[in-house]
Amino acid sequence: MQIPLVENIRELDHAPARFLKFTAINVISWQCTVGPAMILLARKIDMPPAWVGWLIAFMPLSMLLVVGTVPLVLRLGPKRLMMAAWMTRNILTCGVFVMPLLIAKWGNESAWYLLLLTTLGFCLARAMGAGGWFPWLHEVVPSHQRGPFFSAEASLAQIISVIIIVSQALMLIGDPGIERYLSIYAIGVLTGLVSVVWMYRVPGGGGAATEINFVSSFYEYRIALQDRPYMIFIMVTVLSFSALAWLGSGMVMYMRDILGLSSNAIMFITASGSLGVFLTIRFWERFAEHSGSAMAIYKTLTAHSLVALACLLLWPGAPWTIFLLVAIIMMGGIFAAAFWMLLHRAMLGYVQLEGRVGYTNIWTLGTAVALGVTPILAGLVIQNFGMNGFRTCFLISGVGGLLCAIACLKTVHDSVPIERNAPQLFNAAFPVRTLFRIAWITLGLHESNKKRKDTPA
Secondary structure, three states: OOOHHHHHHHOOOHHHHHHHHHHHHHHHHHHHHHOHHHHHHHHHOOOOHHHHHHHHHHHHHHHHHHHHOHHHHHHHOHHHHHHHHHHHHHHHHHHHHHHHHHHHHHOHHHHHHHHHHHHHHHHHHHHHHHOOHHHHHHHHOOHHHHHHHHHHHHHHHHHHHHHHHHHHHHHOOOOOOHHHHHHHHHHHHHHHHHHHHHHOOOOOOOOOOOOOOOOHHHHHHHHHHOOHHHHHHHHHHHHHHHHHHHHHHHHHHHHHHHOOOOHHHHHHHHHHHHHHHHHHHHHHHHHHHHHEHHHHHHHHHHHHHHHHHHHHHOOOOOOOHHHHHHHHHHHHHHHHHHHHHHHHHHHHHHOOOOOHHHHHHHHHHHHHHHHHHHHHHHHHHHHHHOHHHHHHHHHHHHHHHHHHHHHHHHHOOOEOOOOOOHHHHOOOHHHHHHHHHHHHHHOOOOHHHHHHHHOOO
């Protein structure tokens, strides 16, 4: 019996395996510079919730810059562009290390601006190179290996996240000072530099063989924009990611500010979600291969929406709250990661060789809007309405997610044909069957997983 992650990696060719190793190192840097520790540091220096919303929004909103990077991706190639951008983002992040000096001289408010500027610099530098990520992936990962690749990527990212977040939790035991948070940033910068070195070892990613005209390069967008099924898919994706973000934007602040949990307790609970993803993500990838992306996406988004609605039961001081919280974080992590993996898998299925950069950039722009605007709105709602603001975020995530799940079922084309009408979807027995099947798939008991287990090596 093989560990699912090992099985996935062994299915990959040399080039996808190299790209996967680069992403693994990149996850460490990501978690240490713009992960949960960043939000906890922001609240440690008393940054207002609305400002924290902007801090979270910088990463996706900065990705709007990719709209103008088509000529760079085509002329320089994804590899050269990404290496330059990743090196720059690490250098800019180093600005955070002067935070203690600023606080000593001008107080916490000066640290707010520093954290905002360094995070923004990190995000802008990343955005300048991120337009090359998916075209490079589309080049080096064959279509028949995309399912195993994204499953392996999610599994590897989550197990690394567990290790990193647990380590951060141990570093933040007690009442940590600013220096302990900055030591986490130092690890992020060092591993970020290592990721640049490993990126160089990934094959492919070259520029265009012919001279690229700046104006003509934007023809890539025209090809994608005229692809009606793809644009419908993008619109549904934007709304779906927004539904997820209404929950994710406020959860860490809710645990800290409303439930009163310590920083290390929050990190340990967050790690449980990553562990759950590692143990289950392969089952959802196999289910998508068996039943199609539309059905798998529908089920994962439905499950995540119900998790969001369950957050309304997290009452401060109630005896069941801590137990329910752990279950919510684990289940929410599992279904959000599976949904993310499945949508990426489905998206690459739409991408055509001609106009490849335009297709993937439109995807990046759409997700940037969803994941960028939502945290800002959530931060404003939380700051203005307090406890009721958090509940509003949970409600929007739950109800909006359920509606988007039905839309995904109807619009994603990488799927086995599905016949579902409105009366069936709202039949009293249908939700019960859906929940049972979601649990069955997550535990690896669905026939799609059994068939793969029974297949001779």
